[in-house]
Amino acid sequence: MKFNLKALSVLAMAGVLTLGLMGCGNSGDSAKQGAAQALKGTITSSGSSALLPLAKEAAAEFKKKHPDVSIVLNGGGSGTGLKQVSDGTVNIGNSDVAAETKLPKEKAAELVDHKVAVVTVAAVANKEVGAAVSSLTQQQLIDIFTGKVTNWKEVGGPDVNVVLVTRPSTSGTRALFTEFALNNNQEVSNKSLETDDSGALIQSISNTPGAIGYVALPYLLNNTSVTPISIDGVAPSLENTYNGTYKVWGYEHMYTKGQPDAVQKAYLDFIMSDEFGKILEGKGYGIAAKVKTGK
The missing domain is CATH 3.40.190.10 (Periplasmic binding protein-like II)
Structure with missing residues (x-):
């Protein structure tokens, strides 16, 4: 049997090339996997x-x-x-x-x-208040947080004094609420109940008759201890933030x-x-x- 040396040479080269490509492919995949695992x-x-x-x-x-x-x-x-x-x-x-x-x-x-x-910020009230007052106009909200309204009966609620649960001046949630809910009117700070811990703030509102404050919407998921307050009839929800009807977000x-x-x-x-x-x-x-x- 005669061997075609030229043909054998071509086949050998093809084999080497194939192995080389396979090696490169595996090396690249390994490098990618290694890079993902190596992030430290x-x-x-x-x-x-x-x-x-x-x-x-x-x-x-x-x-x-x-x-x-x-x-x-x-x-x-x-x-x-x-x-x-x-x-x-x-x-x-x-x-x-x-x-x-x-x-x-x-x-x-x-x-x-x-x-x-994007975060939506909601005014929230003690449940006793929320049972009677589920929505406030923006002006009523401004009057409450600036101290002009001091009793809930002035806005259709129970005969209970308004208690503000406020945030410190460093709070970004306060800055958002001030700009978009209070139209840049500054709230009256209540130092005795001031906190930037949203969980503690909700607890204070829940435990304090007549209390009102504000929190980011994520803190209200599966939380029924306080009542979210609509503004001009528009509820604080992700859907209303997306469609542009609820304005208090950032x-x-x-x-x-x-x-x-x-x-x-x-x-x-x-x-x-x-x-x-x-x-x-x-x-x-x-x-x-x-x-x-x-x-």
Whole structure:
């Protein structure tokens, strides 16, 4: 039998090429898998109490994918988060308001804004009040929070004194409520019941006859201890925020000082992904692109 040396040479070369391509393909896939598994580091964040439940949920889901990433979360209010990210003491500052509203212009300019969601803010009252007063006009709401109305009977409610449960000036939730619910009229602070802990605020309203305050919508999911108050007949809901009829809402910001590093970027990208968007809405937050009227 005669062998065609030329043909054998061609076949041998083809075999080498095929093996080489297979090796490259496996190497590339392994590299991608290794990169996903190799994501390591620590993310620290603080700030908005309204954004904290979302940040906790995002951290838990993100760590399922990247178990070697440590995420440390704290509240403290939007002003605190912005100051700390500006100072470099945390990687991410969570805020309900734009940085320039809480920081000097030059400090705000150093930060990069990542709008991760939309939050709706609702006025909430003690259930005894809410049973009689389920809706207030915006002017009535302004009069209550500025101290002009001091008894609920003045707005059709029971003969009970109004008790304000207020937030500190560093609160981004307060800033949103002041701008869009109170038309920039400043609320009368009640220092004895002042807190930026939304859970504690709801508890105070629930336990105090005549009490009223305001919280981010996610804190009201599966919570029947207080009554949400409609404004001009429009209920505080995600649907009404999306369709533009409920006006008391704002963007949720996660600020970094300069561009985020690889670990921070992966976390932020995950929060803004379609995958996490379903969880985000389930927690009572909104997807920014779904709001018909922007701010």
